[in-house]
Amino acid sequence: MSATENETLLRLVHVSKHFGDLKAVDDVSLDIEAGSVTCIVGPSGSGKSTLLRTVNMMESLDGGAIFLRGQMIGHELRRGHRVPVKAAVARRQTLNFGMVFQHFNLFPNYTALENVAAGPMLVRRTNKKTAHGAARRYLEQVGLGDRADHYPSELSGGQQQRVAIARALAMEPQILLFDEPTSALDPELVNEVLAVMRGLADAGSTMLVVTHEMRFAEEVADEIVMMDAGRVVERGAPAQIIHTPSTPRARKFFASVGTLAPSEAR
Numbered sequence: 001m002s003a004t005e006n007e008t009l010l011r012l013v014h015v016s017k018h019f020g021d022l023k024a025v026d027d028v029s030l031d032i033e034a035g036s037v038t039c040i041v042g043p044s045g046s047g048k049s050t051l052l053r054t055v056n057m058m059e060s061l062d063g064g065a066i067f068l069r070g071q072m073i074g075h076e077l078r079r080g081h082r083v084p085v086k087a088a089v090a091r092r093q094t095l096n097f098g099m100v101f102q103h104f105n106l107f108p109n110y111t112a113l114e115n116v117a118a119g120p121m122l123v124r125r126t127n128k129k130t131a132h133g134a135a136r137r138y139l140e141q142v143g144l145g146d147r148a149d150h151y152p153s154e155l156s157g158g159q160q161q162r163v164a165i166a167r168a169l170a171m172e173p174q175i176l177l178f179d180e181p182t183s184a185l186d187p188e189l190v191n192e193v194l195a196v197m198r199g200l201a202d203a204g205s206t207m208l209v210v211t212h213e214m215r216f217a218e219e220v221a222d223e224i225v226m227m228d229a230g231r232v233v234e235r236g237a238p239a240q241i242i243h244t245p246s247t248p249r250a251r252k253f254f255a256s257v258g259t260l261a262p263s264e265a266r
Contacts, residue, residue: 218242
């Protein structure tokens with residue numbers, strides 16, 4: 001996850017993704033600096049998760065382009081036309097992103113250690129001893145060094161999500177992507193996951209986070225992006241956008257989540 005701070009690490013240029021007549025992502029452009037935390041917020045169905053999935057190439061683009069360190073990913077230009085890259089190239093490019101989903105998606109028959117080590121062993125062909133040693137370090141980083149030999153069924157939801165974060169870290173991505181990482185957790189387990197994410201942010205990880213946790217976004221993000229109907233409605237510094245948004249739609253949304261008084265939403 002090494003990168004030069006203040007370097008534009010990820011650039012989205014007029015990105016669009018449609019599902020039939022639905023414009024899930026509609027002409028979105030963003031710059032993500034290395035070492036920064038960007039939180040994407042907005043109502044359900046606003047395109048937040050779909051945008052994240054286009055970055056990770058889990059969804060193909062219908063328009064625009066995405067660049068990692070200035071190089072287009074997912075597509076390339078041939079004779080003036082944009083075409084998808086070959087599957088082998090796409091697989092290599094996706095290794096630059098570590099994805100943490102709403103649901104943990106752990107292998108139930110693998111221990112925490114084996115879940116974290118699986119990616120490096122299967123994808124990067126890391127030998128077992130090296131992969132397991134690194135997996136223990138990443139589990140320690142997320143506060144689960146003493147749970148390495150436990151199976152997912154023996155872990156709480158918060159612990160399982162922390163294993164999922166360790167699994168993403170084990171692939172040594174340039175950017176960590178979080179898709180509502182606390183939405184499937186009981187309320188009392190949310191803080192332990194957010195604490196790990198705060199630690200990653202403090203350590204300089206580049207993070208793109210879809211979240212409904214407004215306090216976390218305000219405290220940790222360098223920039224908040226608010227989406228609605230597939231478009232970026234407003235973006236800016238956390239305190240400004242959460243407490244003094246400039247657009248009527250943003251004021252209505254932040255009033256609905258309790259960061260503005262209803263009287264301020266007009």
